[in-house]
Amino acid sequence: MSIIVDDLVYVYHQGTPLETEALKGVSMEANPGEWVSVVGHTGSGKSTLAQHLNALLVPTKGKVEVDGILVGDDTREHRKIRQRVGLIFQYPEQQLFEETVFAEVAFGPRNWGVSEEEIPVRVREALQAVGLDESFWERNPFQLSGGEKRRVAIASILSIRPRYLVLDEPTAGLDSKGRDELCSLLRQLKVSGTGIIHVTHDLELALEYSDKILVLESGKALFWGSPEVIVEELIEREIEGLVVPPVVELARRLRDVGFDVPVTWKAQTLA
Ligand code: ADP
Numbered sequence: 050m051s052i053i054v055d056d057l058v059y060v061y062h063q064g065t066p067l068e069t070e071a072l073k074g075v076s077m078e079a080n081p082g083e084w085v086s087v088v089g090h091t092g093s094g095k096s097t098l099a100q101h102l103n104a105l106l107v108p109t110k111g112k113v114e115v116d117g118i119l120v121g122d123d124t125r126e127h128r129k130i131r132q133r134v135g136l137i138f139q140y141p142e143q144q145l146f147e148e149t150v151f152a153e154v155a156f157g158p159r160n161w162g163v164s165e166e167e168i169p170v171r172v173r174e175a176l177q178a179v180g181l182d183e184s185f186w187e188r189n190p191f192q193l194s195g196g197e198k199r200r201v202a203i204a205s206i207l208s209i210r211p212r213y214l215v216l217d218e219p220t221a222g223l224d225s226k227g228r229d230e231l232c233s234l235l236r237q238l239k240v241s242g243t244g245i246i247h248v249t250h251d252l253e254l255a256l257e258y259s260d261k262i263l264v265l266e267s268g269k270a271l272f273w274g275s276p277e278v279i280v281e282e283l284i285e286r287e288i289e290g291l292v293v294p295p296v297v298e299l300a301r302r303l304r305d306v307g308f309d310v311p312v313t314w315k316a317q318t319l320a
Contacts, residue, residue, distance in 0.1 A: 050116045052079040052102060052134070052213060052244065058110035059097050071097040073268040074111065077261075081212050084236070084245040086255035089265035090291060095217070095248045098265070102215050102246060103134035116212070132161065135211035139218045141202035142195070150176070150193075150201050151186040157209040175208035176201075179234060196227045200234075213244040220254065232258055253294040256280065264291070 059072040072094045079085040079102075087095050100106040101113045104120045104127035113120040115130045138144070147153040154172045163171060176185060179200035185193075190201050199219075206214065216235070220228040236258060239245050249255055255262050256276045264272040264279065272279050283293055284300045 050081060050212070052116075052246070053112070053114045054078070054098070054101070055114075056111040057098070057101065057108050057113060059094075059101070059106060060109045061097075063109065071268050075263075075265065075268070075270045077263045077270070077273055079213065079244050079246050079261075081244045082239060082242045083260045084239050084247060084258055085261045085263065086247045086249055086259040087263045087265065088249055088252050088255045088291070090250065092267075093265040094268040095250075095265060097268075099136065099215050099217050099246070099248050102213070103136045104130045105136070132209060133211055134213045134215060135206035135209060137203060137206055137214065137216045137219060139221050141206075141219075142190075142198035145190040145198060145202060145205075148189060149186065150181070150188050150190055153190050153201055154204045154208045157205055161209055171208045171210070172204075175204040178207050178238060179204045180230075196223065196230065199223070199227075199231070203234075207238075211243070213246060214238065215246040215248070217248045218250070219247065220249070220251070228254070250291075252291055256294060 054075060054077045057072050057075045058070070061067070061069045061071055075094070075098060077085065077087075087098060089095050097106065101108060101120055102115070104115075107120055107122065115133055118126050118129055120127070120130060145153055147156060151172055154175050155168050158168055158171045172186070173183065176182070181197065181200055181204065185197075185201075190198060193201065203219075214235075219235070220231055223231060232254065235245050235247070247255065247259070256279070259276055261274065262272065262276060262279050263270055272282050280297060280300070283297050284304060
């Protein structure tokens with residue numbers, strides 16, 4: 050069981066003057082219980098890739114497969130994929146629309162035909178996973194704090210029990226405390242077996258939490274590997290638009306004055 054992306058090419062508005070090749074042969078893999086970050090500058094293709102993972106976009110060329118189900122022309126298969134892969138857009142709280150937190154979180158499972166008896170079980174489980182107890186059930190989502198709204202929005206996806214969660218810049222607009230809280234919540238989900246696919250321009254965050262990182266540049270995969278390998282590569286070269294963490298700056302300076310920076314040291318510094 051895994052998400053496999055193999056040599057994915059995606060062209061917007063093919064055959065028109067607006068034709069844009071957003072992905073130019075990208076490969077990656079994500080497994081349940083693993084945190085994969087997709088990192089890159091604005092316009093590098095992160096969102097385009099994310100949308101393939103739950104079949105909102107279909108490859109122009111190459112392959113995207115979720116637990117053996119192909120993202121292709123058969124839309125009946127796409128329904129199965131969307132049950133497995135929850136996609137959380139940037140500022141998900143803007144998509145809240147129900148009058149109570151309960152109804153908001155119940156919406157997904159109801160839509161997927163989960164029985165009414167089972168609904169409260171799903172709602173409790175999903176809200177607990179984001180650290181919100183039963184006292185929130187009857188509250189109006191619009192009257193919650195920014196961080197709470199975002200948690201409710203994430204719970205409304207978790208209630209369909211996806212095996213993978215794709216999050217597009219989930220920490221956008223949060224302060225550093227909110228960011229840390231959200232990331233440790235995602236880490237807990239990962240530990241309990243959910244695959245996290247985290248789209249971000251924040252390399253430092255990716256280095257801290259990920260098992261694997263894909264770095265995109267202009268629709269191409271520049272790196273794919275563990276944080277340690279990425280750091281090693283970054284010491285050697287710059288990537289346009291990516292702000293490197295202080296540890297990389299330090300290692301670059303050490304290298305420039307003739308030191309050989311051991312990989313183990315870098316890994317420890319990151320931990
Ligand atoms: P990122 O998420 O890294 O900012 P995107 O996947 O949004 O990158 O965009 C990749 C490329 O595809 C960019 O050149 C962008 O302008 C183009 N693009 C994205 N969405 C569309 C669209 N709906 N129509 C045409 N071009 C698009």
